[in-house]
Amino acid sequence: MITQKELLKKAMRPWSTGGFLREWLANETVFPLEIPFKTPSGRTLTSDFGKIRDWIATLSSHSKSEKGTGYQLEYKTINHNQLGQQRLPHKIVFEDRNDWLDFIGRKTAFRQFDEIAGMTRRQLPDAMQFLSRKPLKALEYAESWHQLIKVCRYFQIRPRPDRYIRQLDIQGVDTKFIENHKGILTELLTLVLEEEDFDDSVTGLSENGFERRYGLRFDESLIRFRLLDSDQPVTDMSVPLSQFVEQPVSTVYITENKVNGLTFPAVTDAMVIFGLGYGIRSLGSVEWLKDKQITYWGDVDTHGFSILSVVRSMFPQTQSLLMDQTTLDEHKHLCVQEAESKRFNGSPDNLTQPESQLLDDLQNNRQGENLRLEQERIGYSYVMQSLR
Structure with missing residues (x-):
C-alpha cells in the first residue's frame, strides 16, 4: 500500500532527474x-x-x-x-x-524555467543545449539568468577583450557578479563562442583559469630576480610574468628561499630567480629559459625534490645544487624535522638516480626521523665553495 x-x-x-524538463523542451x-x-x-x-x-x-x-x-x-x-x-x-x-x-509543488519553478527557456531562445540560442543537458542546474540560476546572458553576449561581440574583469562595462552586471559566476559562465561561454575565441587548452578556474581561457587580463605572478654580475644601477627586479623578457646571461639559478636569493654570490654571466615555491610552474611559459643553463637549489627534503622534478619537467637541462648526500652528511647536525602532515609522498619522474635514492631515504626515514635540511642553514662559505 x-x-x-x-x-x-x-x-x-x-x-x-530533469527528464520532464528535457522532454518539455523537445515538445x-x-x-x-x-x-x-x-x-x-x-x-x-x-x-x-x-x-x-x-x-x-x-x-x-x-x-x-x-x-x-x-x-x-x-x-x-x-x-x-x-x-x-x-x-x-x-x-x-x-x-x-x-x-x-x-x-x-513545482509550479513556480516550472514557470521560472519557462521564462529562462524563452529568454535563451530569443537572446542566446546556442545555450539551449545547456538547458537540455542540465535543466535543473540552469534553474538554480533563474534569478540571475538574464545577467548571465548579458555577459555571454558581451563576449560574443568582444571576444578575448584583453581587459581586467573590472574594466568590462556590461549594463546591469557588476564585476563581482562575473567573479562569483565563473563556473557557470565557463560552461555557457564554451557553448556560445567560436572555437577561435577562447583557449580550450585551459581548464579549471585555478591560477586565473577563467581569465586565461577567455582572453582577460589578471594579476600575474611576479617574478623576482637578481643579475649576479651586472654593473647596472638596478640589479634586483620584480616583474609580471608576461614582462619577464630575456636577460643577457647564459646561466640561471633558481632558489626557493628569499634570503638566499638576496645573498646569492656574484657569478659571471648569471642571474638568480627566487621565492616562487610551487609557483615555479609559471616559468613553464617562459620560452627563452629553455636555452639557458639552469641550476635549481632547494631544501633537502621531500618537497625540495618534488619541486626539482617540476623544474626539470619544464627544463630538462636543469642541474641541482647542494641537494646531495654529501651536503646532507656535512650538515646533519643542522637538520630539523619536516612536519609529518606536510610531507610529500609521491614518486617524481624527473630525478637522477642519486636524487631519487636520497628522496626515497628521506621519505622512509632511513637517515633520521622526517629529516629536513633547509637551504638557509647551509653556511655561506660552503655555498661559495660549491659554486666555485
Whole structure:
C-alpha cells in the first residue's frame, strides 16, 4: 500500500532527474503519468481490512476528485470470498502537467524555467543545449539568468577583450557578479563562442583559469630576480610574468628561499630567480629559459625534490645544487624535522638516480626521523665553495 510520502517521491522522479524538463523542451510529454504501486492482495484484505479502508480513504482525500487538482484514482472491483465485492484503487494517474506540478509543488519553478527557456531562445540560442543537458542546474540560476546572458553576449561581440574583469562595462552586471559566476559562465561561454575565441587548452578556474581561457587580463605572478654580475644601477627586479623578457646571461639559478636569493654570490654571466615555491610552474611559459643553463637549489627534503622534478619537467637541462648526500652528511647536525602532515609522498619522474635514492631515504626515514635540511642553514662559505 503506497503512502502519500512514497507517492510524492515517485511523482517527483521525472522532475528530480530533469527528464520532464528535457522532454518539455523537445515538445514531448510524459502525460498521462501513471504512478506504479501494489494493490492489496486478498489475504491482506482479510487480515488488515481496517488499515486498507483507511488507506483508501487517505488516497481518495488527496485525489483530484476531492481537492480539485492532483492525481486521478481509478478503481477496480474484486469479488472476495469473505468480504464480497470490494472496490480497490487500481491506478494513480496525473492526467496533465498542471495537476502534477501542483501536487509536487513545482509550479513556480516550472514557470521560472519557462521564462529562462524563452529568454535563451530569443537572446542566446546556442545555450539551449545547456538547458537540455542540465535543466535543473540552469534553474538554480533563474534569478540571475538574464545577467548571465548579458555577459555571454558581451563576449560574443568582444571576444578575448584583453581587459581586467573590472574594466568590462556590461549594463546591469557588476564585476563581482562575473567573479562569483565563473563556473557557470565557463560552461555557457564554451557553448556560445567560436572555437577561435577562447583557449580550450585551459581548464579549471585555478591560477586565473577563467581569465586565461577567455582572453582577460589578471594579476600575474611576479617574478623576482637578481643579475649576479651586472654593473647596472638596478640589479634586483620584480616583474609580471608576461614582462619577464630575456636577460643577457647564459646561466640561471633558481632558489626557493628569499634570503638566499638576496645573498646569492656574484657569478659571471648569471642571474638568480627566487621565492616562487610551487609557483615555479609559471616559468613553464617562459620560452627563452629553455636555452639557458639552469641550476635549481632547494631544501633537502621531500618537497625540495618534488619541486626539482617540476623544474626539470619544464627544463630538462636543469642541474641541482647542494641537494646531495654529501651536503646532507656535512650538515646533519643542522637538520630539523619536516612536519609529518606536510610531507610529500609521491614518486617524481624527473630525478637522477642519486636524487631519487636520497628522496626515497628521506621519505622512509632511513637517515633520521622526517629529516629536513633547509637551504638557509647551509653556511655561506660552503655555498661559495660549491659554486666555485
